[in-house]
Amino acid sequence: MGVLDHTPAACRAREILDRVGGKWSLSVISQLGAETKRFTELSRGIEGVSHRMLTVTLRDLERDGIVSRRVYPVVPPRVEYALTPLGRTLLDLVGGLVTWAEDHLDEIDAARAAYDARAE
Amino acid sequence: MGVLDHTPAACRAREILDRVGGKWSLSVISQLGAETKRFTELSRGIEGVSHRMLTVTLRDLERDGIVSRRVYPVVPPRVEYALTPLGRTLLDLVGGLVTWAEDHLDEIDAARAAYDARAE
DNA sequence: CAGCATCCCCTGGGATACTG
DNA sequence: CAGTATCCCAGGGGATGCTG
Numbered sequence: 001m002g003v004l005d006h007t008p009a010a011c012r013a014r015e016i017l018d019r020v021g022g023k024w025s026l027s028v029i030s031q032l033g034a035e036t037k038r039f040t041e042l043s044r045g046i047e048g049v050s051h052r053m054l055t056v057t058l059r060d061l062e063r064d065g066i067v068s069r070r071v072y073p074v075v076p077p078r079v080e081y082a083l084t085p086l087g088r089t090l091l092d093l094v095g096g097l098v099t100w101a102e103d104h105l106d107e108i109d110a111a112r113a114a115y116d117a118r119a120e
Numbered sequence: 121m122g123v124l125d126h127t128p129a130a131c132r133a134r135e136i137l138d139r140v141g142g143k144w145s146l147s148v149i150s151q152l153g154a155e156t157k158r159f160t161e162l163s164r165g166i167e168g169v170s171h172r173m174l175t176v177t178l179r180d181l182e183r184d185g186i187v188s189r190r191v192y193p194v195v196p197p198r199v200e201y202a203l204t205p206l207g208r209t210l211l212d213l214v215g216g217l218v219t220w221a222e223d224h225l226d227e228i229d230a231a232r233a234a235y236d237a238r239a240e
Numbered sequence: 241c242a243g244c245a246t247c248c249c250c251t252g253g254g255a256t257a258c259t260g
Numbered sequence: 261c262a263g264t265a266t267c268c269c270a271g272g273g274g275a276t277g278c279t280g
Contacts, residue, residue: 010150012221013214014143019228021141023134023253030130039262050254055263065231076261077260086227093220094133100213101132107206108139111185143273159242170274175243196241197280 019064024049024057026094029083032067033091036082066090139184144169144177146214149203152187153211156202186210 020026027046031037037045043054058081061067066087072078083091140146147166151157157165163174178201181187186207192198203211 009218010146012225013146013150013217015225016217016221016228017137017141017146021137026130026133026137043262050256051263052255052265053253056253063232063235064228065235066228071262075260077263079262086224086231089220089224093216094130096213096216097133097136098129100209101136104206104209105132105135108136108184108186111206112183115183115185163242170276171243172245172275173273176273191242195280197243199242 019060019066020090020094022057022060024053025061026097028054028057028061028081029066029087029091029094032081032083032087036080039079039081042081061087139180139186140210140214142177142180144173145181146217148174148177148181148201149186149207149211149214152201152203152207156200159199159201162201181207 020029024046027049028042031042031045039054039058042058043049043051046054049057058067058069062069065084068082068084068087070080070082072080140149144166147169148162151162151165159174159178162178163169163171166174169177178187178189182189185204188202188204188207190200190202192200
């Protein structure tokens with residue numbers, strides 16, 4: 001028996017999946033892992049993200065205390081985003097996900113192909 | 121710079137989130153972590169899951185090679201589900217998520233409360 | 241027992257246009 | 261530059277009922 005033998009544990013893990021599971025969350029966290037960035041820098045660094053979704057994602061992460069938002073009262077506006085200490089602990093965890101993905105994605109793809117082949 | 125400094129890395133991590141991010145996936149993986157179980161056992165062990173969603177979740181996990189399905193040709197039908205070796209490696213990873221959740225959920229909840237308070 | 245099939249609803253997320 | 265507002269759609273997921 002490990003950490004996951006009771007349902008409540010899976011429940012809690014789901015909560016963080018809800019927090020990090022958004023389509024763009026990981027990309028944002030990834031981008032902010034190295035350094036503080038401005039809105040437009042993030043926008044350019046994340047291929048395919050719309051203006052709106054980047055805003056929404058940043059708001060959610062900020063609300064959860066994973067990303068900090070610093071506004072400079074200048075014109076034109078300047079806003080900088082960074083990971084909070086909490087966000088940086090997440091970064092380590094997500095590193096584990098990436099490693100696992102690299103190690104097993106081929107395996108999963110093969111399993112899918114085999115499954116689909118069986119069912120035609 | 122860590123594992124997450126480039127977007128492609130985040131992309132790959134997203135793929136596994138897509139695979140495991142379903143509402144019931146973690147609960148199923150959790151339930152199967154300890155031992156092989158039958159459909160009804162799983163159903164009883166996971167509070168709130170509907171008949172249909174359990175079926176769908178199991179199919180998806182089976183397709184990805186995370187869960188194995190064994191049918192006994194008897195009547196009444198008997199079907200047993202278990203984690204595959206690949207599934208067990210996932211179990212370890214998810215253990216990390218659970219630990220992180222336990223360590224930081226209060227922090228996140230506090231951040232949310234503070235954020236919501238600021239915005240009224 | 242294990243599970244498809246059907247119906248329906250709701251939210252996540254895309255496109256686009258407007259502002260301080 | 262850094263957003264907000266509005267509209268819209270696909271599909272994830274719930275409820276229920278039928279079957280081998």
